[in-house]
Amino acid sequence: MKRTMILTLPGEIIFTRVVSQTTCSVAALLTGKSLSASDGNEFTNAFELAISEAFTNSVLHSACQCEPQTITITFTIEPRQLTVSIHDLNPPFSIDTPDPDIENYPENGYGLLIIRKVMDKVTYNRENGSNIITMSKQL
């Protein structure tokens, strides 16, 4: 059966940990493992990392730093697959960014590379003024 869960929260950096640990617990629903975030389970770790990247990008790239806009995260929970999508009202961006050129010690640009590597599928589309980045991974 397919269940969905929606999380709406202000786009502030202090919520990064809240989001990534919630995602970790949702992922643990599928693996049935213990809830502890640091257990070696590759599936939950992948989501904890990927969602932390995506949420941080959404917060840092918001149009005006004045007052934080809301970010909505939708979890689609299926027996063998978890899909997480993040909606924000930021300006459009592309997810096919080139990998950072490591030789000259870049300080950013790693986020999307990490998401692409730990998730099975990552798609981005733009719908009535909001970015939707969707990532999924199979157990």
Place this chain on the structure above:
Amino acid sequence: MIITEISKGDVAIIAFNGTLDASSAPELRKNRALNDPLQTVVVDLQKLDFIDSSGLGAIVGVARLKDDRRFGILLSCMNDRVRKVFEITNAQKLFHIFDDTKAAVEYGATRQSTCK
């Protein structure tokens, strides 16, 4: 995340404890030893249980400001989760990584004498 200074000297040792992400990354800028371009620092990551790209970017950023980029920051006692983030981003090519802090300090000390 908490940064604790373990020891000073030619090769300083500091330890990270907790999670290093966008919210805790700015703390690296406040640490004197990390930001002194001439100071070799061994960062003990034993108690660091989560790092994401912002955390990694902060460490790379600090290493970039060191006079001797490749040996200014040495990393030790990484757990598998942290190592995988370094591996995915190829950042492990930028740092000398040890599984024992004392070994890292000795290596740093020998580097100091040769490159001074």
Place this chain on the structure above:
Amino acid sequence: MKTLLAIREQDYAWTREAFPSIHPLLLPLCNKPFIEFLIDFAILTKSTAIRLLSDGQLSAVEAWCGNGSRWGIPVSYGSLHDEDCMNTLIDKNRRFCEKERVMVISGFNFIRYDKRQDYAGMANALPDGDWANCSGGAITLAGSPQHPEGRAPEAPPVLSLIPLDTMASYFTTSMETLETGADHYVLPGYGGEPGCAIGRNVVISKSVEIKKPVSIGNNVQLQSGSVIGPSTIIGSNVIIDRASSVSSSIILDNTYLGEHLEVNGRIASGNLLTEPLSGVSIAMEDPHLLSGISQNSPLRSLPRKIVHALAAALLLMLLCIPYLLLWPPLRLTGRWKSKALECLSSSGKQNLTLNIIELTPSGGTLSALAGALSLDRFAMLFRVMAGQLSLIGSTPAEAASNTPDLRAGKPLYRPGVFSYAEAEEWPTSGSERAIVERFHLAHSTALQDVTLTLKAFFNRLHEKSTS
């Protein structure tokens, strides 16, 4: 004793382009991944732990070896740099080595050893330095021998290193492992008689001839009249079609070899056939090539599109009543969602947008019945009549997906309403599905397509009604 495996990326860079879909350290030698031979050797020297060091990415190897529990020896992972000398390497893993004797196996080389001989005694007795070396690296011992009084065995055990630096060295080493393998190394597979290891789920048609030494992997089909061997290594998920002969060759995983073909002294991987010594390779994708030149019976050229359109019309008529009865209630209660999917068309020029129907699985008997009668594919049948889709063929591939071998215009891709994999009760996941689809695309005639469609329909009926 602890073992460090220090293998740098440029040691195996050549394999990336020769075998793009396999991690170099998992490249099969005979029927076993390369890294497992190193692990076996470490165990032979009574090492209590292994650490794999790399300057590149190890995720595929880590997924395969895990923490080493499969071999009962802890396996961990670490990084290394180009300029790390032996001492720095050991310094960087001081806690792992714990002042024990350390064996460092460096470079992308095959270790030639004999499991029946004693390597532990030798490893402890030898002084520091190289135990064996070759142009590609060495087996080096460091850290004073633990029991110097331990006698080294009188006749030192056979040990040599072969650099795996070219396709040719990989080929000759694989062949040698196949011929001497059974007694020198631990090789998987049921070896009824010596020189013949066969994996699981291997289907051998009656008139197939197998000449030893041969090694065959899992999920392999050898069609009638094919001749396998001598000196042939066949990987997993492989189909050797009728009357083809394979001798002193390697057929790697996920490969379909057509009919009436002769492969001698070659390496076949996916669609590429390579001559190992010269490195020249040709693409084996051309359907006629795959079906051999002497096989052009007129029946095959019956206009496939007409037969498919007729069968689709028949199916439409049969299913239209249940469709009209079940579609409205499901649609209204939201259990019938349609999602647009951009797929590659067989001509590859312009893409095809199909709307894939998703029936909520827990939607009660109505949606289960709709699924069982494949009503979710009802609308797609019209596409067959319009000639855009075939009734049965390959699973439509998403245009966005970058699966290389489905690039536009590839002859062996013909999207269908049903897929050959569904007709076959064959695993419908990624590479296995591609193999059985390629087999039927190059092989089945229009009339066989109709029977396969019925099989696919009843398989879905059976699968949906029982799940």
Place this chain on the structure above:
Amino acid sequence: MQFSLDNVAGQLVGIVKLEGRLDTHNSKSFQKNFTEWLEKTALQVFDCAELDFIDSSGLGVIVGCLRKALEKEGDLKLSGLNEKVAMVFELTQAKKLFSIFSNSREAVASFGNAPDSPKKR
């Protein structure tokens, strides 16, 4: 594709020099030209030194040309196959149908000596 004639021990031998690719696009036109050249003589040599690529329809055409030459009591010999083209012939066992020489001179000269035994089908 150039065609020239040569004379060996009183017999006329046609030499066809193939260049570039022989595949689905140009195999039909090649077949048409060959039937004309066959009118001149049933003894033919395909000099493939400049032929870089052949796919199955190209191969099918060459086998067709052999069949036509044999029907006219002639023969078709090949010369100068590069490795890629040779591999296609070996893979499909078409190699067994032809006598293959390293260069066109040898192939033409071979028509001079003892008449060939008819090729097995």
